[in-house]
Amino acid sequence: xxxxxxRTILLVEDxxxxxxxxxxxLGEAHLANPxxxxxxxxxxxxxxxxxxxxxxxxxxxxxxVLLDIKMPRMNGLEVLTRxxxxxxxxxxxxxxxxxxxxxxxxxxxxDLGANAYVIKPVDVDQFFDAVRTLGQFWALxxxxxxND
Numbered sequence: 316x317x318x319x320x321x322r323t324i325l326l327v328e329d330x331x332x333x334x335x336x337x338x339x340x341l342g343e344a345h346l347a348n349p350x351x352x353x354x355x356x357x358x359x360x361x362x363x364x365x366x367x368x369x370x371x372x373x374x375x376x377x378x379x380v381l382l383d384i385k386m387p388r389m390n391g392l393e394v395l396t397r398x399x400x401x402x403x404x405x406x407x408x409x410x411x412x413x414x415x416x417x418x419x420x421x422x423x424x425x426d427l428g429a430n431a432y433v434i435k436p437v438d439v440d441q442f443f444d445a446v447r448t449l450g451q452f453w454a455l456x457x458x459x460x461x462n463d
Contacts, residue, residue, distance in 0.1 A: 322378035324454055326352045327359045327394065328412070329386040333435065333442075337381065337412070340446035348378060348454045356389025360397060363404060376407050379430075379453035381446075384413040384420055392423055399428040408453055412446070 324341060328334040334352050341350050353359050359382070361367040365374060380398070384391040391411060398404040411424045411432040424432050433449065436442045 321348045322375060322454070324348050324350045324450060325359065325362060325377040325380045326350060327354075327356065327380060327386070327391065328352065328383045329354050330383070333383075336439065336442055337446045340443040341450045343443065344447040344450045346450050346454050348450075351377075355386045356391060356394040359394050360389070363398070376404065379408045379410060379449070381410050381412045381449065384411060384415055384424070392420075392427060395424065395427045395429060410449055410453065412449075
């Protein structure tokens, strides 16, 4: 498999500090997959639909979307709702990566079809380990169905 065949890991995170840590952790996982960072739900949908600033991107759906919930403009639950309603995007794995411990966020995420819900650890080392493990699992180990 060459580099062009590797699917992107899409990180949707409005906190630049958390995004930087996640990008570093994914880098430490030594994944060949490209990682794209967008800052909110609107940018996420623009990326997924290859429109706006992303109109010229290579087509193809990400291997996984690491999605924060609490973001400006459009939150992660709204993004997840739209992805699961779309025939093309409904099987793209979505991992909620959130600092929210609210039961309602957790339950709603699962109800909407999240593949996993990971609470961002306060500890930096734990955060690194969690993101590195997520990247390795979803980019390397998870077997997705072929597109119809």
